Amino acid sequence: MQKLGMGQAVNQALKEEMYRDPNVFIAGEGVGVSIHVNPMFPTHGLLEEFGPARVKDTPVSEAAIAGLAVGAAEAGLRPVVEIMFNPFFTLASDMIVNHAAKLRYLSGGKSSFPLVVRIKSGAGFGAGCQHSHNLEAWAAHCPGLKVVMPSTSADAKGLLKSAIRDDNPVIFIEHMGLYFAQMPVPEEEYLTPLGHADIKRPGRDLTVVTWSGTLGAAMNAAEQLSRDGIEMEVVDLRTLNPLDKETILGSVEKTGRLIVMHEATRTAGFGAEVAAVVMEEGFKFLKAPLKRVTGPDIPVPASPPLEKFYIPDENDLIKAAREILDK
Amino acid sequence: MDIPHNKQIKMLETMILSRKFSDTLVELCKIQGKIPGMMILSTGQEAVGSGVCAALEPEDVIITNHRSHNHLLAKGADPNELMAEIYCKKTGCNKGKSGTLHLAVPEVNAPCTTTVVGATLPIAVGRAFAQQYRNENAITVCFFGDGAADEGSFHEALNLAALWQLPVIFLCENNMYAGAQRYEEHTRVKDMAERAQAYNMPGIIADGNDALAVYTATLEARQRALEGKGPTLLECKTYRCRGHGETDPQHYQPKDEIKAWQDKCPIPRLADALVKAGIIPSSKLEEMESIADNIVQDAVRFAEESPYPEPHEALEDVYVD
Ligand SMILES: Cc1ncc(C[n+]2csc(CCOP(=O)(O)OP(=O)(O)O)c2C)c(N)n1
Numbered sequence: 310m311q312k313l314g315m316g317q318a319v320n321q322a323l324k325e326e327m328y329r330d331p332n333v334f335i336a337g338e339g340v341g342v343s344i345h346v347n348p349m350f351p352t353h354g355l356l357e358e359f360g361p362a363r364v365k366d367t368p369v370s371e372a373a374i375a376g377l378a379v380g381a382a383e384a385g386l387r388p389v390v391e392i393m394f395n396p397f398f399t400l401a402s403d404m405i406v407n408h409a410a411k412l413r414y415l416s417g418g419k420s421s422f423p424l425v426v427r428i429k430s431g432a433g434f435g436a437g438c439q440h441s442h443n444l445e446a447w448a449a450h451c452p453g454l455k456v457v458m459p460s461t462s463a464d465a466k467g468l469l470k471s472a473i474r475d476d477n478p479v480i481f482i483e484h485m486g487l488y489f490a491q492m493p494v495p496e497e498e499y500l501t502p503l504g505h506a507d508i509k510r511p512g513r514d515l516t517v518v519t520w521s522g523t524l525g526a527a528m529n530a531a532e533q534l535s536r537d538g539i540e541m542e543v544v545d546l547r548t549l550n551p552l553d554k555e556t557i558l559g560s561v562e563k564t565g566r567l568i569v570m571h572e573a574t575r576t577a578g579f580g581a582e583v584a585a586v587v588m589e590e591g592f593k594f595l596k597a598p599l600k601r602v603t604g605p606d607i608p609v610p611a612s613p614p615l616e617k618f619y620i621p622d623e624n625d626l627i628k629a630a631r632e633i634l635d636k
Numbered sequence: 637m638d639i640p641h642n643k644q645i646k647m648l649e650t651m652i653l654s655r656k657f658s659d660t661l662v663e664l665c666k667i668q669g670k671i672p673g674m675m676i677l678s679t680g681q682e683a684v685g686s687g688v689c690a691a692l693e694p695e696d697v698i699i700t701n702h703r704s705h706n707h708l709l710a711k712g713a714d715p716n717e718l719m720a721e722i723y724c725k726k727t728g729c730n731k732g733k734s735g736t737l738h739l740a741v742p743e744v745n746a747p748c749t750t751t752v753v754g755a756t757l758p759i760a761v762g763r764a765f766a767q768q769y770r771n772e773n774a775i776t777v778c779f780f781g782d783g784a785a786d787e788g789s790f791h792e793a794l795n796l797a798a799l800w801q802l803p804v805i806f807l808c809e810n811n812m813y814a815g816a817q818r819y820e821e822h823t824r825v826k827d828m829a830e831r832a833q834a835y836n837m838p839g840i841i842a843d844g845n846d847a848l849a850v851y852t853a854t855l856e857a858r859q860r861a862l863e864g865k866g867p868t869l870l871e872c873k874t875y876r877c878r879g880h881g882e883t884d885p886q887h888y889q890p891k892d893e894i895k896a897w898q899d900k901c902p903i904p905r906l907a908d909a910l911v912k913a914g915i916i917p918s919s920k921l922e923e924m925e926s927i928a929d930n931i932v933q934d935a936v937r938f939a940e941e942s943p944y945p946e947p948h949e950a951l952e953d954v955y956v957d
Contacts, residue, residue: 435735606954615733
């Protein structure tokens with residue numbers, strides 16, 4: 310099987326979908342001629358392959374990029390636009406939050422907006438909080454949007470292809486820390502359906518629900534705990550909205566214990582939603598109060614020791630796991 | 637205009653210091669792990685920050701962007717604290733929270749560097765509003781690139797500043813590129829200064845590689861602002877001699893174009909002018925170089941010898957206690 314970084318997997322998905330459907334085009338700052346000539350980056354080589362009519366470099370103007378997607382999608386095109394770093398979603402957010410998410414509803418179901426907003430995200434680059442701020446909870450809080458956050462290259466490819474074919478606006482958030490790790494990706498055409506979590510590692514003693522950049526830490530923690538005879542089930546959410554409650558509840562029913570782990574800050578983070586769902590619908594399964602392992606409620610600092618302090622890691626998860634199991 | 641000799645000398649000193657500072661950072665970036673994060677420099681554009689800041693008084697405010705080092709040094713920020721922050725050390729001007737990109741130096745009235753492209757303009761409107769509100773004898777300058785002029789914030793800020801006749805200079809540092817995009821690839825207007833017409837404010841163009849021209853244009857715009865005549869859009873034409881950042885291979889910038897602009901370097905240009913005019917003897921140049929070199933070497937030493945912040949210090953400074 311081919312091994313790809315997540316950026317390359319996204320690239321492959323874009324390429325396949327652009328060949329399949331002439332309505333698909335991509336736009337964004339530097340999606341064509343990029344300062345990042347690195348082949349590990351998602352839109353590398355697409356301009357050469359598809360030409361400037363379908364690979365549109367835009368000015369630095371996020372509101373226009375997002376508005377372009379909204380207007381073009383209503384006309385039946387399938388825009389895949391890029392927001393360079395998650396914090397700049399705020400500049401695109403009028404178009405996404407007030408328009409992409411609402412115009413179908415406002416039309417009484419007459420219009421649809423089959424667009425994808427790809428957003429690069431994640432801490433770990435020493436770039437500071439105006440480049441590193443995970444805002445998935447903002448997007449997931451908007452009815453009308455779907456929110457996807459893959460943690461492996463294979464999922465990224467299958468999920469992005471589904472997102473492009475979906476008739477709704479989809480926010481597709483890529484953790485840049487995953488662009489470089491080579492992971493197996495099937496060669497043949499496949500779609501990973503939106504709205505389905507994936508059990509990345511089965512276990513019987515406790516469940517960790519996670520997504521995106523923190524999956525790796527969860528897998529490492531599970532491996533280490535396993536050496537001590539503790540089997541942690543790792544549930545990778547993959548899609549935040551719609552939320553796969555069934556898989557979460559099924560896992561908690563099996564293990565009786567839940568930790569939610571994410572890189573974004575804690576207060577009003579998406580972990581709170583997962584926790585609330587389990588309290589409402591799975592309280593009877595719980596043998597212990599659930600826990601959250603998240604970034605602290607601070608902006609992401611630039612200095613390496615501070616940034617490391619910010620990012621929740623496997624040690625934080627192992628500690629929480631031992632606490633919840635009381636060992 | 638007769639520019640006082642001490643101002644001219646100051647501009648040259650600032651440019652030399654700024655160049656040494658960035659050349660040193662280029663070298664440091666080559667050493668793996670020395671400097672975390674990105675490195676965005678303004679090599680070749682030194683005349684803009686130096687010319688603008690020489691025309692300002694200490695009470696004037698600058699709001700700057702991701703390409704800020706030169707602006708901050710010119711405004712009088714402490715090189716040691718800047719370097720330590722770029723190194724992400726505890727002794728840095730922002731205790732390691734910022735790193736190279738969002739340096740805040742309120743002590744010299746440079747309270748905000750924002751890396752959100754286009755964000756300097758509305759913030760400057762607010763700062764200038766405060767100056768007008770309090771009847772201060774001071775103005776605000778905000779630096780932004782040609783790319784930033786495509787953000788909605790540019791237009792909203794210019795409109796409001798013009799409407800309320802705020803004491804602000806919108807300083808477009810047109811270095812011909814926004815990321816990998818050439819100027820002509822992101823706008824149809826020949827000069828960004830043209831856009832001032834839409835808001836009924838003066839749109840002035842200055843040679844951004846001529847510190848004296850930048851100085852003069854800034855001084856005039858400042859005077860207008862102080863007289864209550866409102867904002868100016870001042871476009872300084874210059875060139876980005878290095879990549880967008882230090883990992884950018886500059887594949888989209890023609891080699892001969894870079895070379896041509898390197899030949900128009902603002903530093904020897906002002907140096908020659910000062911020597912020719914008899915303002916400094918040519919022997920003074922070497923001395924200026926070595927003073928700048930010492931300042932930068934001291935800053936590097938200070939940064940290297942400084943500790944990193946302790947991890948839990950990440951929790952500090954989120955709120956005012
Ligand atoms: C709102 C926003 N969008 C995108 C970026 C990424 N970005 C950083 S600098 C830059 C180009 C800016 O060009 P320009 O304003 O001309 O300034 P220059 O870098 O040329 O000095 C871009 C797109 C950003 N920092 N902020």
